[in-house]
Amino acid sequence: FWAPLVDAMYVEAFGRRKSWLVPVQLLCGFLMIWGQYQIDAWLGESTADGQQTEPDIKVLTMYFFVLFFLMATQDIAVDGWALTMLSRENRGLASTVNSVGQTLGYFTAYVGFLALNDADTCNRFFRAVPQEEGIVSLGGFMAFWGYVFVFTTLYVVLFKREDDRSEDEPVESITGTYRGLLKVLQLPSVQQLCIVLLTCKAAFAAADAATSLKIVEYGMPKEELAFFTTFLGSAGIFLPALLGKLIAGHAPLNSWRWAYPLRLMVGLLYAILVPLSSATYATSSEHPVMEYLKIPTLTVSKATFAA
Template identity: 50%
Template sequence: MLNVLAATQDIAVDGWALTMLSRRNVGWASTCNSVGQTAGYFLGNVLFLALESADFCNKYLRSEPKETGLVTLASFLYFWGIVFFTTTTLVWIFKHESDDPDADSEQSIIDTYKQLIRVIQLPAVISYAVIILTAKVGFSAADSLTGLKLIESGMQKQTLALFAIPMIPIQIVLPLIISKFTAGPKPMNVFLRAMPFRLMLGLLYAFIVWLSSQVQETKGNFPTYFYALILCSYAIHQVALYSMFVSQMAFHAKISDPAIGGTYMTLLNTLANLGGNWPATVALWLVEGLTWKSCHGGPGQCASTAETEACTSAGGNCQTEIDGYYIESFLCVVIGIFWFLWRQKRVRQLDRLPLDAWKCS
């Protein structure tokens, strides 16, 4: 039920942005989107992890140590549930909208879905769907596995989450800067320019993961320069990520048909989210299969659960010879480079299409 209500509001807000802003300024909707998501991520992830951690609270916020953090998941959700309900109610009471001349007020839900089916059948939409469903394959290993590998190397989750705090000013200011370029007629230019930098970060992240096992002083403690390296690479990653995100959202706002604006834009955003989620899922699934382990002090290999148990029961232990993360990182970057060379021309063509090519009405 929570997801249904959140999705409903998401569609309404997308449509609201398209009708509230003029066609000339509709690209700024992506700025509002990215700044809002940044604030939400910080409050719901970084802030919660810090306040829920007993170690963090005892070290930085308390004079007397306790076994629990300042907040629990239940109290955190309860508080923000009240805030969410209050702000939504205030918007409902005080914000009044004028009729949109481009929208069909007589259109029923069934008619909207019929029109959405016609949208999906548009050649431009089909071509763009293929692009956004495959564009993030090159980043999947770096984005989904690097944090897990650093934690596996000994870095604490709270420490890793704290790296997001210095990024907040960048994440808020960056969309405002990028919007000067994405609010124009060709927002996807920024997307293409940022992509090579983000691909190369996949190799840098692989190097950082390898370096973590070499420079770790004691369990969970690393030298200052290593933290600085992570922070700098993360900052570059955020610049590339937000450049691609804001430009993509601006493009969605530009091409969405105002007749079904919220539904159209949410369809594109859903495809974009799916294009990020399925490569990450596949990357997580493949990494174990690409990892080569051998049994030291016992018979056989450790290619399966049964072989691992046999090795352990014989007094041996499984040791990783080649971590699948490094293989996957390299393969993803190679795939990303080929994708970029293959699809960049088509992306530019879609960016230049007239708005009528995206309309079904």
């Protein structure tokens, strides 16, 4: 909704995209650095002085709403900059790079954080002398990426220059941009695409959301389950890069139409194999080998058809 504002309002001397990208990323970084001192209290965990508090749902909601709003604004500016930064023949690869980056970020924040935050995992793989706490706390993790945001933004300010706007990309006024947006939304093909994108995941959303929860309920530790998403992360990083040229062609949705029925079949595999997991864990106190083979297979299949 606010994308036309990001596109039309800027300081020309500073740069059309940098006018939004720089302040938004700096604000995100400072919010994460500041949040490291508050997050334990907000979550109701023990603070530095040993006091236990109740989770503050309202503050958590407001904090992450602001953070995600800023991230969405940054995403708008980055997507717009990619259109002018990349050559015409490579603009179709912008979505591929975006997909790879999001998957890598999800993998780092999920698998990486759980591995370094869990004491048992750290003692098993990273330490010679066991300790009661993980290597990284949630506050420390937030602070690290906050500093990454700040220093990356400073690098963009000092060393990255925006190319001059080409004549075939005129800047509309705010009202003109919104009028253009309304005209685009009135196109039948765009309306059909919106309906597809808003409903396409409904067929397998329940299977995706419930599978990991049920497997944890049946006995697999969540930290070890997170390790299996390594396969999903690897596939999600490399497959979009390999399929990028195909997706960036004249009919990019053809590959999606081909993969969608196969993606539905992965949901059926979840429905079949999760009950088997219940029986397997019920009869074994050790972590079954078949589960260690089953979950990577499913995650790679899911990533393949989602890419």
